[in-house]
Amino acid sequence: MASSARRGPYICGIDASMDVVSGKWKSLILWELANHGVRRFGELRRGLPGVSEKMLIQQLREMEQDGLIDRRVYAEVPPKVEYSLTDDGRSLNAALAPLGDWGTARVKRLESASTSAT
Amino acid sequence: MASSARRGPYICGIDASMDVVSGKWKSLILWELANHGVRRFGELRRGLPGVSEKMLIQQLREMEQDGLIDRRVYAEVPPKVEYSLTDDGRSLNAALAPLGDWGTARVKRLESASTSAT
DNA sequence: TCCCATGCTCACCAACAGGTAAGTACTGAA
DNA sequence: TTCAGTACTTACCTGTTGGTGAGCATGGGA
Numbered sequence: 001m002a003s004s005a006r007r008g009p010y011i012c013g014i015d016a017s018m019d020v021v022s023g024k025w026k027s028l029i030l031w032e033l034a035n036h037g038v039r040r041f042g043e044l045r046r047g048l049p050g051v052s053e054k055m056l057i058q059q060l061r062e063m064e065q066d067g068l069i070d071r072r073v074y075a076e077v078p079p080k081v082e083y084s085l086t087d088d089g090r091s092l093n094a095a096l097a098p099l100g101d102w103g104t105a106r107v108k109r110l111e112s113a114s115t116s117a118t
Numbered sequence: 119m120a121s122s123a124r125r126g127p128y129i130c131g132i133d134a135s136m137d138v139v140s141g142k143w144k145s146l147i148l149w150e151l152a153n154h155g156v157r158r159f160g161e162l163r164r165g166l167p168g169v170s171e172k173m174l175i176q177q178l179r180e181m182e183q184d185g186l187i188d189r190r191v192y193a194e195v196p197p198k199v200e201y202s203l204t205d206d207g208r209s210l211n212a213a214l215a216p217l218g219d220w221g222t223a224r225v226k227r228l229e230s231a232s233t234s235a236t
Numbered sequence: 237t238c239c240c241a242t243g244c245t246c247a248c249c250a251a252c253a254g255g256t257a258a259g260t261a262c263t264g265a266a
Numbered sequence: 267t268t269c270a271g272t273a274c275t276t277a278c279c280t281g282t283t284g285g286t287g288a289g290c291a292t293g294g295g296a
Contacts, residue, residue, distance in 0.1 A: 013221030014145040027132040078242045095220035102213035103131030196272045
């Protein structure tokens with residue numbers, strides 16, 4: 001599906017990071033992991049309302065392949081898997097911060113525009 | 119198609135900016151306009167190798183609706199249309215810079231990883 | 237004994253982003 | 267008279283993305 005090949009020849013840096021961040025849940029996963037440090041699969045699922053198990057796993061796998069997150073499996077009887085950010089994941093999250101601020105500012109702009117448009 | 123509705127309820131700022139940046143050519147258009155200031159339609163098309171006219175127009179329209187770019191039409195006989203960044207477009211471009219740097223660094227990391235893997 | 241919970245995998249589908257190729261209205265050049 | 271170039275529009279088609287729902291292996295609680 002989405003996972004594999006990518007990492008194609010990139011036109012610019014944005015291209016390269018977009019390749020890694022694009023995906024409906026990835027930025028949210030980044031956010032969850034950045035806030036909580038370590039999260040189990042089920043915790044992530046419950047933390048992202050609306051995500052299906054298939055999608056969560058798919059996105060987590062891609063992010064793992066892309067070196068953004070660590071996946072730690074415990075050989076226990078009720079399966080236990082913990083996800084956490086790698087250094088790359090943390091730096092990506094930091095790089096996304098200004099974009100997040102811009103988005104927040106934009107939402108505010110849109111809101112004030114619609115309210116002022118009496 | 120893509121253009122319309124969006125601006126849905128956003129979960130976070132990243133969401134809101136992604137909504138506006140996602141699109142195969144948008145970041146490139148942003149880059150082109152940031153570098154050249156003002157560009158005609160044909161100049162943009164030639165500056166983005168591989169883009170189709172339909173896609174270019176579609177992305178430009180969406181970006182115009184999102185308030186990222188200005189579209190200036192000259193009532194001349196061979197049609198002339200100029201595109202340029204708005205303040206929002208410029209600030210978005212600035213917010214994308216760290217992400218671009220991260221992507222560039224990542225590409226370098228991948229390259230050095232593949233060369234060192236003798 | 238059955239169900240739930242763990243963390244997955246797999247098969248099938250629907251929606252949509254993006255691509256291709258044609259057409260439009262006009263003018264100047266060949 | 268036909269072609270190129272301007273900036274588009276339109277119809278159609280395909281590949282990718284994401285969604286649904288089932289199944290799997292195991293063990294603890296009701």
